[in-house]
Each structure stands twice: as structure tokens, then as C-alpha cells.
Amino acid sequence: MGGNGTLNAGIAAQLDDSMRIILSPAMTGxxxxxxxxxxARCFDDRDGGPLAHPLLAALLPQRLMMGLPQKATQGGAGxxxxxxxxxxxxxxxxxxxxxxxxxxxxxxxxxGARVHPQGALVMFRYAARDAEGALxxxxxxxxxxxxxxxxxxxxxxxxxxxxxxxARETAVSVxxxxxxxxxxxxxxxxxxxxxxxxxxxxxxxxxxxQGSATLALAVGAILRDRCLAxxxxxxxxxxxxxxxxxxxxxxxxxxxxxxxxxxxxxDAQGRAxxxxxxxxxxxx
Numbered sequence: 001m002g003g004n005g006t007l008n009a010g011i012a013a014q015l016d017d018s019m020r021i022i023l024s025p026a027m028t029g030x031x032x033x034x035x036x037x038x039x040a041r042c043f044d045d046r047d048g049g050p051l052a053h054p055l056l057a058a059l060l061p062q063r064l065m066m067g068l069p070q071k072a073t074q075g076g077a078g079x080x081x082x083x084x085x086x087x088x089x090x091x092x093x094x095x096x097x098x099x100x101x102x103x104x105x106x107x108x109x110x111x112g113a114r115v116h117p118q119g120a121l122v123m124f125r126y127a128a129r130d131a132e133g134a135l136x137x138x139x140x141x142x143x144x145x146x147x148x149x150x151x152x153x154x155x156x157x158x159x160x161x162x163x164x165x166x167a168r169e170t171a172v173s174v175x176x177x178x179x180x181x182x183x184x185x186x187x188x189x190x191x192x193x194x195x196x197x198x199x200x201x202x203x204x205x206x207x208x209x210q211g212s213a214t215l216a217l218a219v220g221a222i223l224r225d226r227c228l229a230x231x232x233x234x235x236x237x238x239x240x241x242x243x244x245x246x247x248x249x250x251x252x253x254x255x256x257x258x259x260x261x262x263x264x265x266x267d268a269q270g271r272a273x274x275x276x277x278x279x280x281x282x283x284x
Contacts, residue, residue: 007113007120008150011077015124017064017108023100028052030185031059034178035216039230045100052098054233055219057136058090059212061126062188064108065140081147084192084202086240087211088121089157091139093235094281102130111139112154120149145203160239160275161262167255172221172265174209176247182213208243214250214274218265221252222278226261231283234260238276242267254278 025045032042032053041051068082098104111123126138141157175181179193191198192208199207215238223230244250250273254263257277264275 005078005081006148006150007072007077007081007122007144009152011072011081012110012113012122012151014074015068015071015108015110017067017071018105019064020103020105021060021063022103023052023056023098025050025100027185028056028098028100031056034181034185035213036220037230038224042230048099050100051230052100053230054094054097055212055216055230056098057094057128057138058092058215058236059186059188060104060106060128061108061124061138061140062186062212064106064126065124065142066188081144082142084190084198085122085142085144086243087140088143089139089141089237089239090211090215091235091237093137093279094233095134095136096132097231098135099130104128104130104135113149113151114153114156115149116143119143119145119147122149123154157239160237160264161257161277163253163255163257163262163264167253167262168225169251169253170221170225172217172250172252174217174244174246174248174250178213178246179207179209182210186210186212204243206245209246211240214240214244214265215276217250218252218263218274218276219278221250222254222261222263225252225254228280229283232280233278234281234283235279236276237279238274240274241272244273 029043072081106128109125111125113120113122123141128135183194250265252265254261260280261278266272
């Protein structure tokens with residue numbers, strides 16, 4: 001089961017938010033370690049370091065999401081609207097590299113919703129800035145199961161590009177304990193990732209890996225297979241097709257496409273779990 005109740009434009013107007021954060025070397029290093037990053041610059045604090053892994057920008061907006069239940073309550077609805085959200089899609093455009101020690105402001109804006117057979121698809125937009133200007137823009141779509149949407153509907157997002165027939169494949173293992181480690185590092189604790197009891201109460205057979213962790217594993221596998229550094233990431237778009245349960249092995253297929261890399265991952269049962277497009281920066 002998911003949340004319950006009705007989300008409307010009046011409640012949605014209360015969901016905008018912002019936060020200020022200063023990245024520490026300990027945090028950026030822990031994030032790089034938990035996603036299996038191998039670039040030594042992620043762990044070297046000399047000469048203006050360490051390098052903050054670009055995919056950290058896909059995670060940071062989710063910290064603002066932790067306040068959604070309270071925001072919904074303040075808007076006159078129950079916190080149960082956001083009791084068990086499922087990550088359905090993610091977009092990211094990186095303008096400049098994240099740095100440790102500098103204040104960053106991230107703004108959250110409700111961008112719209114549409115009806116889904118299982119509930120409501122809700123989209124949020126994020127913009128991150130520091131004293132020098134824009135750092136990244138991001139978009140996250142959540143599936144709120146059992147929640148009704150009343151209001152104008154946004155259009156469905158375009159499908160991810162199909163993989164060319166020349167796609168290469170690489171395998172990546174999902175450690176059984178990864179959801180717990182990622183939960184501790186991310187600062188985004190959702191029970192369906194670390195409690196089998198909560199996951200099963202939500203209708204899942206087991207805990208599931210966080211969507212941004214699935215994304216990081218898939219993109220990391222591509223970077224390693226193509227000998228690209230983290231700074232090659234200029235942006236991305238990804239759709240989450242099915243939950244990933246820890247302890248499995250994912251097969252990531254990837255191929256050049258339209259100036260970037262199209263990719264898709266499947267689990268051991270051949271089920272598609274994520275598909276997307278990796279935009280390459282000038283650092284390639």
C-alpha cells in the first residue's frame with residue numbers, strides 16, 4: 001500500500017521549499033565511496049579538493065523531499081500523501097562542478113502532476129546556486145500510490161531513446177547491504193529501503209534500492225567501461241522501470257547516441273529496471 005488522500009493545486013502550492021547546505025570533504029568522500037567511485041580525486045583534499053562527484057547533484061534535492069509530509073500537513077492534507085513515494089524519473093543538468101566548503105542553496109518547486117493508474121505522478125523542479133551562480137538544475141517525478149490528483153495535468157514525459165544494436169554490456173553487483181549504507185550517507189531515510197517490515201507493508205516483497213543509487217551504479221558502470229572520469233557527466237535523464245532488490249546483479253547496456261550515451265539496465269530475470277540518456281560534458 002502507498003499513501004492515501006487527495007492532492008490538489010491548493011496543497012501543491014504549499015510544497016515549494018528551499019535549503020542551504022555546505023558540502024564537507026567527509027560527506028563527498030562517503031558518497032563517492034558508497035557508489036563505488038574510483039577516481040582518486042574524490043578522496044584527495046589537497047589543492048582545492050576533494051572532487052565532489054557530479055552524481056551527488058542527483059541526490060541532494062531528495063533531502064528537500066524529506067519535508068514534503070510536513071508541508072502537505074501544513075497545506076491541509078495528511079502526511080500520508082507522501083508516506084511511501086516511488087522514484088519514477090530523474091533529470092539533471094550540471095552547469096558547474098560542486099565544491100566543498102561553499103554554501104549552496106537548493107530551491108524546490110512543484111511543477112505539476114498527472115493521474116496514474118496506481119495514483120498520481122508528481123513532478124518537482126530543483127535549482128541549485130552558490131555565490132557565483134547556477135550549479136545544477138534537476139527534476140524528479142514521484143509516484144504517489146493510492147493518491148488522487150485533482151487539477152490540470154502535465155503532459156507525459158517523452159520516452160527514453162532506444163538502445164542501438166551496437167550496445168556494449170557490463171555487469172554490476174548490488175550488495176545486499178547497499179540500501180542501508182546509502183541510507184546512512186544520503187541523509188534521505190525512507191523505510192522501504194531499510195525495513196523489510198515497511199517494504200512489505202507497502203506491497204513490496206523486500207527492501208528496494210534507492211532510485212538515485214540505482215542510477216549511480218548504472219552510470220558508474222558506464223564510466224568504467226568507457227574509461228571516462230566523473231567530470232564527463234554533463235547531465236542525464238532516466239526512467240525507473242522496476243524496483244531493484246539488493247543482492248542481485250544488473251546488466252547495463254550502453255551505446256553512443258546523439259552526442260551522449262543511451263543506456264538501460266536489467267536484472268537477472270531480464271526485467272528492465274532503468275533506462276536513460278547520459279549527456280557528456282566538455283571534460284570527456
